[in-house]
Amino acid sequence: LAALATGGEATRPWSASGVSIDSRTLAPGDLFVAIRGDRLDGHAFVASALGKGASAAVVAEVPDDLPPHSPLLVVPDTLDALRGLARAARARSGARIIGVTGSVGKTSVKAALRHVLSPQAATVASDGSLNNHWGVPLSLARLPGDAAFGIFEMGMNHAGEITPLSRLVRPHVAVITAIEAVHIEFFPTVEAIADAKAEIFQGLEPDGIAVLNQDNPHFARLRRAAEARDVARILAVGSDPAADVRLIEWTGDDEGSTVQASVDGQVLAYRLGVAGRHWVTNSLIVLATVLAVGADVAAAAQALAGLQPEKGRGRRHTVRLPGGGRFTLVDDSYNASPVSMAGAIEILGHASVGPGGRRIAVLGDMLELGPQASLLHAGLAQPLLNSGIDLVFAAGPFMAHLMSALPAPRKGAHAEDAQALAAIVVDAVRAGDVVTVKGSAGSRMGTVVRALLALDALAATREIAPRRVNGG
Ligand SMILES: Nc1ncnc2c1ncn2[C@@H]1O[C@H](COP(=O)(O)OP(=O)(O)OP(=O)(O)O)[C@@H](O)[C@H]1O
Ligand SMILES: [Mg+2]
Numbered sequence: 407l408a409a410l411a412t413g414g415e416a417t418r419p420w421s422a423s424g425v426s427i428d429s430r431t432l433a434p435g436d437l438f439v440a441i442r443g444d445r446l447d448g449h450a451f452v453a454s455a456l457g458k459g460a461s462a463a464v465v466a467e468v469p470d471d472l473p474p475h476s477p478l479l480v481v482p483d484t485l486d487a488l489r490g491l492a493r494a495a496r497a498r499s500g501a502r503i504i505g506v507t508g509s510v511g512k513t514s515v516k517a518a519l520r521h522v523l524s525p526q527a528a529t530v531a532s533d534g535s536l537n538n539h540w541g542v543p544l545s546l547a548r549l550p551g552d553a554a555f556g557i558f559e560m561g562m563n564h565a566g567e568i569t570p571l572s573r574l575v576r577p578h579v580a581v582i583t584a585i586e587a588v589h590i591e592f593f594p595t596v597e598a599i600a601d602a603k604a605e606i607f608q609g610l611e612p613d614g615i616a617v618l619n620q621d622n623p624h625f626a627r628l629r630r631a632a633e634a635r636d637v638a639r640i641l642a643v644g645s646d647p648a649a650d651v652r653l654i655e656w657t658g659d660d661e662g663s664t665v666q667a668s669v670d671g672q673v674l675a676y677r678l679g680v681a682g683r684h685w686v687t688n689s690l691i692v693l694a695t696v697l698a699v700g701a702d703v704a705a706a707a708q709a710l711a712g713l714q715p716e717k718g719r720g721r722r723h724t725v726r727l728p729g730g731g732r733f734t735l736v737d738d739s740y741n742a743s744p745v746s747m748a749g750a751i752e753i754l755g756h757a758s759v760g761p762g763g764r765r766i767a768v769l770g771d772m773l774e775l776g777p778q779a780s781l782l783h784a785g786l787a788q789p790l791l792n793s794g795i796d797l798v799f800a801a802g803p804f805m806a807h808l809m810s811a812l813p814a815p816r817k818g819a820h821a822e823d824a825q826a827l828a829a830i831v832v833d834a835v836r837a838g839d840v841v842t843v844k845g846s847a848g849s850r851m852g853t854v855v856r857a858l859l860a861l862d863a864l865a866a867t868r869e870i871a872p873r874r875v876n877g878g
Contacts, residue, residue: 503579723859768799771849
């Protein structure tokens with residue numbers, strides 16, 4: 407089957423239970439596809455993959471470090487072969503397929519969809535942020551034959567990249583979360599970004615459904631693009647009275663929101679386990695998508711109460727301090743852009759602090775912003791001040807522009823990088839504080855998160871130590 411799907415030639419018969427392109431995370435039985443990346447060539451890891459139990463390897467040339475008679479599938483181009491496997495998996499699938507794109511919120515919406523659909527039927531979704539020219543075919547190639555719902559994230563840095571991804575995925579439902587000035591390095595205008603996201607309709611199945619955010623300024627442009635593809639239905643999501651999925655009202659707190667919405671005429675009240683206005687919007691997009699795939703919308707809405715922020719995306723921790731007392735850490739270190747920074751700042755501004763506590767933002771550089779980067783960093787000063795953030799700590803060359811734009815009382819400290827900043831923040835944090843840590847993944851603000859979490863471990867050893875003395 408794999409030989410057929412890839413047009414390759416097998417050195418001997420084998421069968422695989424999964425697909426992997428990374429020998430480090432490979433599970434025994436996986437088919438290993440050797441992909442040539444920007445930095446590494448998977449062909450160098452074929453021996454190690456087979457050693458870890460890969461059922462076979464798809465290669466463009468046979469590495470010379472392999473034992474004789476290794477199970478191989480030799481193909482002209484391994485990425486093409488991966489796409490062939492993806493196409494075959496898609497062709498044999500009876501699942502309702504959902505494609506998710508947008509400037510921000512793709513992984514969030516994908517994870518929330520998986521959370522609400524899983525209790526209803528067998529559901530799979532792409533891992534992490536596997537959304538690019540190899541991540542999408544890899545995710546699709548892994549689609550099990552018995553899945554009822556498949557959710558695939560599609561991302562891009564350039565015009566023309568979503569079209570082939572969507573034609574591979576062939577979604578029944580195409581979701582565009584939001585259009586924002588994110589990853590703008592390679593785009594002249596935000597409209598050009600909207601057009602690039604609208605490429606998702608190129609792969610939409612006949613009678614497909616588009617889910618669009620009506621509150622986004624580029625809604626009309628996206629709707630036109632969807633209409634040009636003859637979609638069966640466009641579900642508009644937003645606050646507009648005419649929206650198909652309409653926000654009626656919501657109230658937010660530290661842990662999440664309580665929402666009332668009308669979904670295709672049905673009024674639903676639900677609890678959402680993740681905080682922030684942008685998550686309310688995401689939840690409406692999720693319910694519209696559930697409606698579009700024909701699943702139970704009311705059950706999905708109830709399931710949103712159990713949704714938790716993913717690691718690095720706003721997860722809350724209560725951290726004990728070695729000197730006594732505790733503070734709240736919000737770990738949003740996985741990702742950052744001007745729009746998601748605004749969301750995180752708003753949440754921090756509303757956070758309830760303990761006695762004597764402060765609202766502290768610990769920020770790392772936002773990457774991929776092109777020539778506007780310095781301006782966009784300095785531009786965070788106003789929302790920080792408006793939201794009543796008490797102190798700002800920052801790391802990285804771009805964040806230096808934010809620091810210069812802040813008045814002295816709000817300036818915590820600026821450091822070259824996350825590592826240097828971590829020590830400063832660890833010294834500064836006090837009982838009752840709420841500390842939000844956020845930056846682009848490349849800014850490595852996870853270092854600061856780990857340093858702050860380590861305080862809890864230290865506090866734990868101090869709590870145990872005296873007891874041991876007393877008991878002895
Ligand atoms: N609708 C939204 N509006 C603004 N910010 C959002 C929205 N949804 C999620 N966020 C925030 O934006 C950040 C990125 O979210 P997420 O990882 O879901 O985006 P993504 O589109 O998958 O990003 P990437 O392009 O890096 O894969 C997170 O901090 C998240 O909390
Ligand atoms: Mg993502």
